[in-house]
Ligand SMILES: [Zn+2]
């Protein structure tokens with residue numbers, strides 16, 4: 001068996017990560033590796049995803065349990081021998097459920113993430129089946145600025161709604177809706193088949209009424225008896241702050257209507273994050289790189305950092321080194337888990353000093369004057385740096 005990877009490493013965390021960090025990391029891993037996300041992948045991709053998902057789930061099951069985590073922190077795998085192993089024989093669980101568990105009810109307001117699967121009929125085998133309308137999938141593009149504060153977007157979709165002429169009955173009059181003669185209103189029919197083990201009874205959806213238990217004798221002219229019409233509608237979607245590319249919001253009941261008064265499907269909205277021209281994102285943190293001149297680096301200067309809520313002035317000290325990273329605390333993105341502004345990430349600013357490759361005549365003269373007055377002097381405050389670097393050569 002292959003060497004087991006450290007649980008923290010599996011989730012991309014440092015030892016001592018907080019419970020929220022652990023949750024967040026597992027959410028990310030589940031969104032990326034859950035087998036539901038790879039149904040159209042190649043066999044090799046599916047296999048990798050499955051292994052990664054199992055590995056992350058095992059790590060999470062230990063690190064999310066304070067008792068097991070303490071043992072693992074102290075004794076490593078020996079402390080939690082087998083505690084993280086899970087029985088996968090029942091499949092991987094619904095990704096939607098996994099995410100809902102991680103978030104508690106935090107997404108109640110707009111119906112939660114998820115809705116992978118869940119098509120078709122609801123209810124059991126007894127009596128007419130209640131049909132469920134199909135889900136509709138759509139995408140919505142959001143900018144980092146919109147993600148920073150959350151926003152409301154409008155999506156235009158075409159969906160089935162109850163026919164206004166017949167109120168969704170499919171018939172001109174209520175009396176034109178009759179009990180289905182084939183299934184006697186049950187919605188299902190039973191057939192006998194002979195098998196090696198004897199006779200078997202198969203229950204299947206009634207082909208005459210499609211499981212509704214009723215048939216229409218005088219169909220509505222507008223919807224041809226289906227009870228549904230296609231309409232183009234605009235739906236408002238609330239995008240919570242902190243969402244990430246590929247996340248799915250589900251708006252319960254905003255999908256297609258079902259015939260004969262069944263339950264509406266959901267509208268599944270996939271978040272598409274638009275790349276920012278100057279900022280890069282990793283989770284809740286933002287990264288910005290700025291090139292400054294040699295003179296600005298030596299003399300100090302003030303730059304404007306393109307923050308998501310407007311420019312942020314940043315003072316750079318005289319003697320700023322190339323490669324210096326400054327952190328603007330709390331100027332990143334809020335966490336999607338929604339613990340308020342206190343959980344906002346940071347904005348990291350990396351300063352690079354530009355050394356020109358070619359100089360004009362005037363520039364050359366200016367720099368020549370500097371040549372003798374500014375020379376490396378390891379005896380000053382950079383001594384430690386020089387000594388450290390010299391060990392590598
Ligand atoms: Zn109608």
Ligand SMILES: [Zn+2]
Pocket residue numbers: 180181182183184185186187188206207208209210211212213214
């Ligand atoms: Zn029937």
